[in-house]
Amino acid sequence: MGYSFPEEVLEHVFSFISLHTDRNAVSLVCKSWYEIERWCRRRIFIGNCYAVSPGIVIRRFPEVRSVELKGKPHFADFNLVPDGWGGYFYPWICEMARAYPWLEEIRLKRMVITDESLELISKSFKNFKVLVLSSCEGFSIDGLAAIAANCRNLRELDLRESEVEDLSGHWLSHFPDSCTSLQSLNMSCLLSEVSFSALVRLIARSPNLKTLRLNRAVPLEKLSTLLHRAPQLVELGTGAYSAEIRQDLLSNLTEAFAKCKELEGLSGFWDVVPFYLPAFYSVCSRLTSLNLSYATIQSPDVTKIITQCPNLQRLSVLDYIEDTGLDALSLSCKELRELRVFPSDPFVADANVALTEQGLVSVSEGCSKLQSVLYFCRQMSNSALTTIAKNRPNLTCFRLCILEPRAPDYQTLEPLDHGFGAIVDHCKQLQRLSLSGLLTDRVFEYIGNRAKKLEMLSIAFAGDSDLGLHFVLSGCESLRKLEIRDCPFGDKALLANVSKLETMRSLWMSSCSVSLGACKWLSQKMPRLNVEVIDEQGDLDSRPDSCHVEKLYVYRTVAGPRLDMPSFVRTMNQNPAYRR
């Protein structure tokens, strides 16, 4: 005879389980657990908005309070996905407005959201608290005004890296005087000026404000006024960091920063005038996060800052830091977890700065907690990569971009296969990898054999043949996202690994050698994949099956082919039986 816990007890136990993967595992134990779990799941994460439909989500999870959705593929960040591709939020908000009156949080990434949708959000959810729009587009200041005006309990409004149509209009003043709940405001992506007086008033009546990221248009002269009103800030993004050289301005700013005893993170720093850098030296010892990646300051100035930040965990910087600055980083910042070095002049082949592979080697030696690297440089060698791998077996994310495509080991002129091979060999917990430089099929053999925890792989201008792709698809057990551009990968590897594609979130291939016929065949064989061909030249119907497709995006879905595609996107073998 069986026994079972009362539902309430199970529900209480489940309330301690928050990771999506764990929740999914719980729901698979048995039918009753599935039922209990689906009624008490409060947070939903949908990594591909086309993998499932709003209706299916709502039917299964009726009591959701927080939704996170991602739309366009990652390569959209680099203009590889044409405008109008999709990723529309509107169908979601329409259904959620009806189904989830108690929704509190919406987080979107790479999606298109209109002012109409924003207005719908602002009017549909009485308890709405958090709106994060990351790399989104399609809306204007008017939409923001609606959010400000109607969301009485708004806690977080974060527009990071979104493209907002900046019509004239002051939306900040739409926050009612009664709104005092704001904890986080990120408007760094806005191009035009905001009403400064409205901003000051808003900040002054938000005692719980912890994160404030200003846009470039907020002048440096006004920063101290804001800081005086919000000395409790934990994260600050400055506006433009430039002004006329004035001693009194420097003193004011220094004093204002000194009052911010909780400050742990700094960003912003557009248009830096080095004279004003010392103003925030007093907070450096506490800093865990520093984003100087828009600051066009030279190595000595950067070095002066980071050598005062012993607690730094995350640093983003331009390659102006140079090898010498990275040497200093490796000596001063022993808590460093994440380093991102961006190129100051990416389209010129000759180096404009003295930043080489040596800088990264230094950091890998000195910073024992380093886990995540994004590094743009102009030269690399197998020996440097091997050294880095041996120094830092704890790396979980390694993204290297050698600016010149197919650049070989600059010392030996050989491919960089061995170097990347060492990375996947030593770094057994590696989850994310981006390759660059001259690479043959051999590197993919190494990756397929060794990178067992790899979840996301980005490949460009690499490989010799289908074998390379085959190694990856057949070897990388944990692979979820694969994005490839300009590689000689074609039909054979794809068609030999069709079932693998259903275990992944998505596959992107552009400027490769996949034929239209193969796409059709794949789609027929795998009805639970959407095989989308993007081709801007038109008249796909009259092309022979042997022709190569421009861009291919394959993803698993339970929602069938999507219905909102523009003319240049076609789902192969659209089967009406699968339409929702």
Added chain:
Amino acid sequence: MATEDDQYGLEITELRLGWPSGDGEKKDKKREFRDIVGGGEEVDGGGKNRNMEVVVGWPPVCSYRKKTIVKMYVKVSMDGAPFLRKIDINGFKGYSDFVIALGNLFGIGDEGEYIPIYEDKNGDWMLVGFVPWEMFTETCKRLRMKKKVSLDGGLRTKNLMRKTEN
């Protein structure tokens, strides 16, 4: 994994980009244009170019960062105008409003009396409007408003487009 390559026996794709190393059979649009123009500056086949061959979306710097990192002011000259002007390329979303702004810069509107041309990072003079907008913003070094002359065979075009010293 021996005999890997035999198993598949595949031809390398015909999809190539024209790299300076010269292994690309496919000539891209830029090369063709240079042939018409009869330009003298030859791409160095063996060594490294001063400036990189331009590829859409490479290096992978996201467009948000590209727009915000630096204001892309380029000089614009106009035939007959004594002074140059500057225009911020990154301040425009595409060719349509850009070309209008160019016209406004010199108070000439866009009736078509002048054709805009630009010098790219490789030192070639190109007609504005052929490459994708993003590529244009990445490669344009300076602009020139060329007064239109009636085209006669291909020769006049060649004369018009000859690289000038400024």
